[in-house]
Amino acid sequence: MCNAEQRDIKESELVQHAETVQEERQKNAAGEGGPLSPGEDEMQIEKLIHAEMSVEPKLESLHEEECTYARLLATTHHQVSQLSDWAKRVPYFLSLSLEDQVALVRASWRDILCCSLAYRSMLAPECGLVLFDGSYVKPHTAVDQSLQFFITRLYHDVVTIMRELQVDKVEIACLKAIFLFDPDAKDVQDTARISELREKVCMALASYCKKVHSDDVARFAKLLLRMPPIRGWCIKGIENLFFAGAARSADSEIIQMIRDRQL
Secondary structure (H helix, E strand, O other): OOHHHHHHHHHHHHHHHHHHHHHHHHHHHOOOOOOOOHHHHHHHHHHHHHHHHHHOOOOOOOEEOOEOHHHHHHHHHHHHHHHHHHHOOOOOHHHOOHHHHHHHHHHHHHHHHHHHHHHHHHHOOOOOEEOOOOEEEOHHHEOOHHHHHHHHHHHHHHHHHHHHHOOOHHHHHHHHHHHHOOOOOOOOOOHHHHHHHHHHHHHHHHHHHHHHOOOOOOHHHHHHOOHHHHHHHHHHOHHHOHHHHHHHHHHHHHHHHHHHHOO
């Protein structure tokens, strides 16, 4: 099956899932029960925002820098080092076995970091990326054509869409948690529980979209459809660029961090 067909199938599945979640939300409103009550929705979102605030920097200003592999790797390693602190604050993550915690973070760290990068880059005044340390890198500052292409395409394929949707901190926090709770991740054991936790996040996000964006009934589906482009960049572009060096050591670092901190 070609990549385009696989992408179409994946996007179709996401739309179908979004419709299912919306139907469940309607049932809950009708009193038919469900995995989360309105109060639990809000509590889960509050905890996700707390997890974000614990690791994301407060950028008062941006400073333009040359885009080099060394700079990208340094900021990536710094964020990888904070992943365990973020994950342990994600609701219900600590209820999983240590083995599943490790498997989930190992499988999703690229997607999670890409989400953060894209959301942060919404602050960019023009085409460019905003790194964890506040560095603002533009395509023309890249040291080679590969990095230049990466900055340009990620900005146009992901960042501009997020900006058009005006994705907020609640929505990006939920998307990162949805990436984390992947029941199809390699080596996970309790897939049923992980599916349940992903569903809880989806329900909380759907409830938030309905409350805050009541005039856009398709917003939840639009947000889920941002996931394939983000994951696609992790596979096609980022993995071969500044995540390539990070990936060689990230897996072992993640395992060690999680075990040392006894998530």
